[in-house]
Amino acid sequence: MNITYTDKITVEAYNNLWKSAGWSERSQEQNAIGLSNSIVFVAEHEGVPVGITRIITDGGFFALIVDVIVHPNYQGNGIGKTLVQKALDYLKGKLPTNWEIYVCLMSVKGKEGFYEKLGFTKRPNDDLGSGMSLIYKNKGDSK
Numbered sequence: 189m190n191i192t193y194t195d196k197i198t199v200e201a202y203n204n205l206w207k208s209a210g211w212s213e214r215s216q217e218q219n220a221i222g223l224s225n226s227i228v229f230v231a232e233h234e235g236v237p238v239g240i241t242r243i244i245t246d247g248g249f250f251a252l253i254v255d256v257i258v259h260p261n262y263q264g265n266g267i268g269k270t271l272v273q274k275a276l277d278y279l280k281g282k283l284p285t286n287w288e289i290y291v292c293l294m295s296v297k298g299k300e301g302f303y304e305k306l307g308f309t310k311r312p313n314d315d316l317g318s319g320m321s322l323i324y325k326n327k328g329d330s331k
Contacts, residue, residue, distance in 0.1 A: 189233065191267060193274060197230045199223060201237040208259045229274045231258070231267045238262040241271040243278065251279050253293040272306050294319055 199220045207213065223242070231239035239258040245251035253275050258268045279289055295303050300310050312318045 189262075189265060191238070191262075191265070191270075192232050193270070194230050194232060195228055197223065197228055197237050197240060202240065205237060205240050205257045205259060206255075209257045226254075227275075227278065229271050229278070231262075231271060233262065239267045239271055241268075241275050243275050245279070249288070249290055251289055251291050253291060256293070268302065269306065272303075276306070292319070294321065 199216050202219055202223060203213070203216065206219070226242040226244055228240060228242050230237050239262060241256045242254050243251055244254060253272065256268055256272060258271070276291065279291060283289055291308075293303065293308065304310060309316065
């Protein structure tokens with residue numbers, strides 16, 4: 189299987205990958221804004237995106253790897269590993285001498301081992317507390 193990698197994806201292709209992961213849909217506009225504010229790495233098979241990961245960063249000390257998605261028909265071929273490694277290589281390549289960067293991600297339940305093999309540390313542990321999140325949805329209520 190010939191997989192190529194690029195840094196471009198359409199909102200429609202991104203939406204298709206998002207849906208293939210079984211995640212809840214977001215609007216085209218919201219996805220377009222998210223993509224435009226991200227560094228993307230895309231895996232393609234015969235010109236069709238089959239995987240993506242994104243980096244969100246402050247450009248200094250902190251980066252978040254998000255949306256590690258590989259279409260179910262292409263999983264198990266090393267695409268996810270390659271996408272994450274490309275993201276990490278990008279971050280390392282931008283790092284000035286003697287700087288460090290804190291790279292975070294949130295794993296889907298049950299996939300933590302995949303990320304541990306790539307050097308990530310499961311939380312909580314003796315040094316780091318639990319990762320936490322909050323989802324806010326504006327339901328259009330006026331107050």
